[in-house]
Amino acid sequence: MSESSKAFQVPYYAVIFSSTRTDGDNGYAKMADKMVELASKQPGFLGIESARDEELGITVSYWDSLDSIKHWKEHSVHRMAQEKGKTDWYQSFKLRVCKVERDKFFDM
Amino acid sequence: MSESSKAFQVPYYAVIFSSTRTDGDNGYAKMADKMVELASKQPGFLGIESARDEELGITVSYWDSLDSIKHWKEHSVHRMAQEKGKTDWYQSFKLRVCKVERDKFFDM
Numbered sequence: 001m002s003e004s005s006k007a008f009q010v011p012y013y014a015v016i017f018s019s020t021r022t023d024g025d026n027g028y029a030k031m032a033d034k035m036v037e038l039a040s041k042q043p044g045f046l047g048i049e050s051a052r053d054e055e056l057g058i059t060v061s062y063w064d065s066l067d068s069i070k071h072w073k074e075h076s077v078h079r080m081a082q083e084k085g086k087t088d089w090y091q092s093f094k095l096r097v098c099k100v101e102r103d104k105f106f107d108m
Numbered sequence: 109m110s111e112s113s114k115a116f117q118v119p120y121y122a123v124i125f126s127s128t129r130t131d132g133d134n135g136y137a138k139m140a141d142k143m144v145e146l147a148s149k150q151p152g153f154l155g156i157e158s159a160r161d162e163e164l165g166i167t168v169s170y171w172d173s174l175d176s177i178k179h180w181k182e183h184s185v186h187r188m189a190q191e192k193g194k195t196d197w198y199q200s201f202k203l204r205v206c207k208v209e210r211d212k213f214f215d216m
Contacts (some may be wrong), residue, residue, distance in 0.1 A: 053161055
């Protein structure tokens with residue numbers, strides 16, 4: 001086991017988005033892929049992790065600053081996706097903005 | 109759509125644990141359930157969210173303070189699970205300790 005090199009410099013920021021879906025795809029998968037691609041091109045984007053099972057989905061995106069998060073939140077294409085999320089894709093969601101104070105990455 | 113009542117008072121703390129698994133269960137599922145049950149009984153525990161798909165698992169636990177996180181980290185049964193995680197269950201993992209600065213919960 002080794003502690004791998006740190007990718008990011010603390011402090012940085014995380015947006016934790018946890019959601020339950022409505023039934024059916026309704027264009028969700030395609031838009032989700034597009035949002036990841038678009039987010040990764042935004043200033044201050046550091047990375048993204050995502051997992052979904054039958055009960056819950058969790059996506060955590062990492063950013064260098066609160067300003068970068070605000071910029072992405074207000075991106076016009078992202079805003080359209082946010083609206084579709086509320087009307088079509090999500091039954092519920094929780095959104096948390098956090099300051100990452102320390103991290104450890106391990107490869108076994 | 110309605111913004112639901114907030115469960116927690118900001119600021120609080122999140123531990124983001126993202127991991128890739130080794131092949132096979134090797135006692136993982138049983139221990140994972142036990143750890144959630146045990147964590148939820150610890151002082152300062154606020155909640156936990158978890159999702160795993162074929163590529164990645166993400167578990168986020170929420171706590172009232174850094175002291176509560178430290179206390180749980182050092183719990184003897186949890187320490188045994190941490191060791192088993194490193195030797196048997198995980199191929200890699202990332203652990204991040206964050207301060208939640210704001211949150212929004214929505215029920216559609």
